[in-house]
Amino acid sequence: MARARTTLRDVAQKCGVHLSTVSRVLNRKEGYAISEEVADKIRKAAAELGYKTNPFAYSLRVNRSFTVGVLVPDLSNPVFPPIIRGIEHRLAHSGYTAFLGDTDNKVEEEHRIIERMKGRQTDGLILATAHRSDDLIKTCIAEGYHVVLINRSVEDTAVASVINDDAAGIEMAVRHLLELGHRQIAHVAGPQEISTGYQRYLAFLDVMRKQGLEPDEELVAFCHAYSEDEGKLALTRIFESGKRFTAVVAANDLLALGCYDAIEQQGLTCPDDISVTGYNDMPFANKFKPPLTTIHIPLYQMGERAAEAVLTMIQGPLSQPQKITVHPELVLRGSTGPRG
């Protein structure tokens, strides 16, 4: 790392011109007249010496880091890698780089990481960690940071976001189960302080009622996190209530996986005794036994669009924050079947 980089001055010296001229040539600034002859010489010399602009000096001068902070609640959740790849791909295309942070589902950690990002002077923030009521995010926005939410949204705050239509997704899942003849349908709900958990829960109630089925409170259990363990615990609670049911819609794939465990523990099988649906269509969802019927959302593209959004916020003057909604699709696999 101690190799001395060649600077503008080196190039200038070699060409017998001033370094400001080199800068202008290499940055192709409009409005400055420089003879083609000199410009060529400079470009050639720059290439020859392997000139790369020093990012520290550049950032110091223009007061931009060309980085974006990306926060996820749990990198080990397979939903996030595709999102991150989408973000990075789009960012790299514009010369930006992402700082990744994993909050491990902890609020304190979230604070720490956000502080780190601010310390690093990231030009923007893409957060997959939002809570429905999230003061941290409100503060960031109040401070003038460019933030884009992905997957989850917040209430009562104008903030750019790219999310999927949770209501539509859940409706597809429930309708699918109804068509298979199921009537007693349970819901393993996500954390209610997170938009996805709350919206999907509301949607579940709504669709059931629209079908004339009053949802049974005992057939709904809430999780405190999107994890397999929580999913297993929740469904087990429902089993223990004694209420009969033949299908369960889980608020996401990890929860659905936990449901598999709970079902097996009861000595039952999926889908013969109980059908299960997930949400997200995360990688490997098709590899479990049984392959999971779930709601597909375009993770990679969501990442790209979030990056796109934050870039326009960084570059342009801030107009109304964009709200992008992508559409989910039902993907039928082996975890759902006709009512036994």
Add this chain to the structure above:
Amino acid sequence: MARARTTLRDVAQKCGVHLSTVSRVLNRKEGYAISEEVADKIRKAAAELGYKTNPFAYSLRVNRSFTVGVLVPDLSNPVFPPIIRGIEHRLAHSGYTAFLGDTDNKVEEEHRIIERMKGRQTDGLILATAHRSDDLIKTCIAEGYHVVLINRSVEDTAVASVINDDAAGIEMAVRHLLELGHRQIAHVAGPQEISTGYQRYLAFLDVMRKQGLEPDEELVAFCHAYSEDEGKLALTRIFESGKRFTAVVAANDLLALGCYDAIEQQGLTCPDDISVTGYNDMPFANKFKPPLTTIHIPLYQMGERAAEAVLTMIQGPLSQPQKITVHPELVLRGSTGPRG
């Protein structure tokens, strides 16, 4: 982002001292005498004004970025998230941050990303993308970059690395199968230009011979990538050879997953007809059907140690590059059973 940060000068002005004094107080430099009175005043003022040192100016001055580039071949492979978390955790502890790059298993992409990292002046590089003969890495080292390899190693080059004992791991897997009574054991080998693929293949041959079983060439198939598809294809080729076998050791978990598919496609079941072992014990390995018997390696800790290694290289004078080897463990699950 346009908020004017408070600088050393602001703090100095408020305290009526020179900014160099502020810098020295805030950095607790030894060897400089500053009265406690002034120091207190400065610390108080700094806290009050919310002073944060400007990373660009700082980096420019000290010529360090306090970042480390981390390259993985495929973020969607569940092995990597734990590794990355280990790296980030250790790095953050020392005030460093990681730039993550996903090469998508493509060499050109690898080049591009490494160039980006160099452009960003990362203080070190942690690579999970090494090939057995890797000129890119040799170049980086020749240029003086601090690089640490993780999981994979290179040949003919002195480079720091943290890897697991592939030979020991494979030996455990094979012995386990032998104890279950298997004699015709197939090997779905990883890419041979990658150290893990090659070492595990060699180890497979070696252990078999040590047991007096000459390995059958037709029972070995090579993959071109660590993916489920490749694993499926490879095992299918072995099936098509017509040779009988009752167990297969796959070079990693993804490949093993592909083997599941191939076995199912043949109308056979695992482990009743064919036992399967994986390698890595990636997250979710226990969630498949059947739960995968595999070789556990301490992914998170490997990440931490790689970060540790790169940090010492950055700080200290470069002595001999460290080679860290961690020990694998066999974890028994449902994909292996007694010979049918």
Add this chain to the structure above:
DNA sequence: TATATCTACGCAAAGGTTTGCGCAACCGCA
């Protein structure tokens, strides 16, 4: 009392860019 030694801090350079302004030399035109 004169000199040496600390103590406590200030000065200014250096790190590499970008960019507003200035200034020659040249050209065209009257």
Add this chain to the structure above:
DNA sequence: TGCGGTTGCGCAAACCTTTGCGTAGATATA
């Protein structure tokens, strides 16, 4: 010849730190 307008480039400030050196006053030593 004189003058205004380009063209083509240089100058220097500014961005914010760190850090080697300098120095004024106080204290200790001879």
